[in-house]
Amino acid sequence: MLNLHSATSPRWLAQIEENLDLVLIDHAHCEKKAAGTALNLLFAYVENEPLCRAMTDIVHEELEHFHMVLDLLRRRGVRFRRLPPSKYGRRLAELVRKLEPQRAIDRLLVAGLIEARSCERFGLLRDRLSDRELADFYGGLFESEARHHATYVQLAKSFGDERAVKSRLEELAAAEAEILAASDDPPRMHS
Amino acid sequence: MLNLHSATSPRWLAQIEENLDLVLIDHAHCEKKAAGTALNLLFAYVENEPLCRAMTDIVHEELEHFHMVLDLLRRRGVRFRRLPPSKYGRRLAELVRKLEPQRAIDRLLVAGLIEARSCERFGLLRDRLSDRELADFYGGLFESEARHHATYVQLAKSFGDERAVKSRLEELAAAEAEILAASDDPPRMHS
Numbered sequence: 001m002l003n004l005h006s007a008t009s010p011r012w013l014a015q016i017e018e019n020l021d022l023v024l025i026d027h028a029h030c031e032k033k034a035a036g037t038a039l040n041l042l043f044a045y046v047e048n049e050p051l052c053r054a055m056t057d058i059v060h061e062e063l064e065h066f067h068m069v070l071d072l073l074r075r076r077g078v079r080f081r082r083l084p085p086s087k088y089g090r091r092l093a094e095l096v097r098k099l100e101p102q103r104a105i106d107r108l109l110v111a112g113l114i115e116a117r118s119c120e121r122f123g124l125l126r127d128r129l130s131d132r133e134l135a136d137f138y139g140g141l142f143e144s145e146a147r148h149h150a151t152y153v154q155l156a157k158s159f160g161d162e163r164a165v166k167s168r169l170e171e172l173a174a175a176e177a178e179i180l181a182a183s184d185d186p187p188r189m190h191s
Numbered sequence: 192m193l194n195l196h197s198a199t200s201p202r203w204l205a206q207i208e209e210n211l212d213l214v215l216i217d218h219a220h221c222e223k224k225a226a227g228t229a230l231n232l233l234f235a236y237v238e239n240e241p242l243c244r245a246m247t248d249i250v251h252e253e254l255e256h257f258h259m260v261l262d263l264l265r266r267r268g269v270r271f272r273r274l275p276p277s278k279y280g281r282r283l284a285e286l287v288r289k290l291e292p293q294r295a296i297d298r299l300l301v302a303g304l305i306e307a308r309s310c311e312r313f314g315l316l317r318d319r320l321s322d323r324e325l326a327d328f329y330g331g332l333f334e335s336e337a338r339h340h341a342t343y344v345q346l347a348k349s350f351g352d353e354r355a356v357k358s359r360l361e362e363l364a365a366a367e368a369e370i371l372a373a374s375d376d377p378p379r380m381h382s
Contacts, residue, residue: 032237035250039230046223047272049261056254059226063247070240081238 002116002149003169006177008124012191019187020131021078026188028069028080030118033089034148035062037111045104050158054151061144072137088190089114091179095172101159108159109169112152113176117190119145193307193340194360197368199315203382210378211322212269217379219260219271221309224280225339226253228302236295241349245342252335263328279381280305282370286363292350299350300360303343304367308381310336 042055126139185191233246317330376382
C-alpha cells in the first residue's frame with residue numbers, strides 16, 4: 001500500500017529512543033515543510049483544480065499536526081528551535097526531472113514517498129516506543145500520512161499514463177530506500 | 192483603523208466594473224498569494240509561537256477564500272487561469288529593510304497594509320457594485336481582511352518598540368498610497 005522498497009531498520013528505532021526530544025523537534029519541522037510542499041504544488045499547478053483542493057486539505061492537516069507537535073513539546077518542557085534537517089528531502093528533490101509533465105509527476109511522487117516513509121515510521125513508533133504517550137500520538141497520525149500518500153500518487157496519475165507513473169514510482173521508491181540505507185545523518189525522522 | 196493614507200479613486204471602481212471577470216481571477220490569485228505570504232512568515236519566524244499560531248489561522252482563511260473565489264468563477268463560467276499580477280506587491284516588497292528585526296517588522300507591516308487595502312476596496316465593492324451577488328460576496332470578506340490587518344500590525348509590535356513600529360507603519364502607508372497613485376497597471380485588485 002505504501003510502495004516502499006525497504007523496511008526501517010531496528011537501528012533507527014534505537015537511535016530515536018535515545019534522542020526523543022531531538023526527533024520531536026525535527027518532526028515539527030517536517031510537518032511545517034510538508035505544508036510548504038503542498039502549498040508550493042498548489043502554486044505550481046494552480047489551474048489543476050482537483051490538485052488545488054487536495055493541496056489545500058493537506059496544508060490544513062500538516063499545519064494542524066505542526067501545532068500538535070509544538071503542544072507536545074511544550075508539555076514536555078522541550079524548547080522548539082531550528083535544527084539542521086537530514087539530507088533525505090534534498091536528495092529526493094534532486095531526482096525530480098526538469099521538464100513538464102514529468103516534473104509534476106516526480107514532485108507528487110516524491111511528496112508521496114515522504115508521506116509513505118513517515119507513515120511506516122509512525123506505525124513503528126506506535127507499536128514499539130516504550131514512551132506510551134508518544135506511541136499513542138504517532139498512532140493518531142498514522143492514518144493521515146497513509147491517506148496523503150494515496151492522494152499524491154493518485155494526483156501524479158492525472159499528469160501521465162498510469163503505467164508510466166507506476167513504473168516511475170517504483171524507480172523513485174528504490175532510490176528512496178537507497179538514500180536511507182546510505183544515510184549518515186544524525187537522528188531524524190528521515191535519517 | 193486601517194492606517195491607509197489614501198482612499199481608492201472612483202476611477203478604480205469604474206475600471207473594475209468594466210473588467211469584473213478579470214478582477215475575480217486576479218482576486219483568486221491574491222488570496223493564494225496571501226496564504227503563501229503567511230506561510231513564508233511562519234517559516235521565517237518559526238520560533239515565535241504567537242506568530243506561528245496567527246499565520247496558521249491566516250493560511251487557513253486565505254485558502255478558504257481562494258476556493259470561494261474559484262467556486263464563484265465556476266458558477267459564472269469564467270475559466271481560472273494565470274494572470275500577470277499588478278506591480279503593487281513587488282514594489283511594496285522592495286521597501287522591506289534587509290536586517291532583522293527591521294526586516295520582520297517591515298514584512299509584517301507590508302502584509303498588513305495589503306490586507307488593509309483589500310479591506311478598503313472590498314468595502315467599496317460591497318457598497319457600490321451594481322452586481323449585487325458580488326457586492327454581497329465582498330461584504331462577507333470585509334471583516335476578515337480588517338482582522339488580518341490588525342493581526343499583522345500587532346505582531347510587528349512584538350519585534351520592536353511600539354512607537355518606532357507605528358512610525359514605520361506611517362512611512363510604509365504613505366509609500367503604499369504613492370505606489371497606487373502612480374500605478375499604470377491593467378485593472379487588478381491592487382492596481
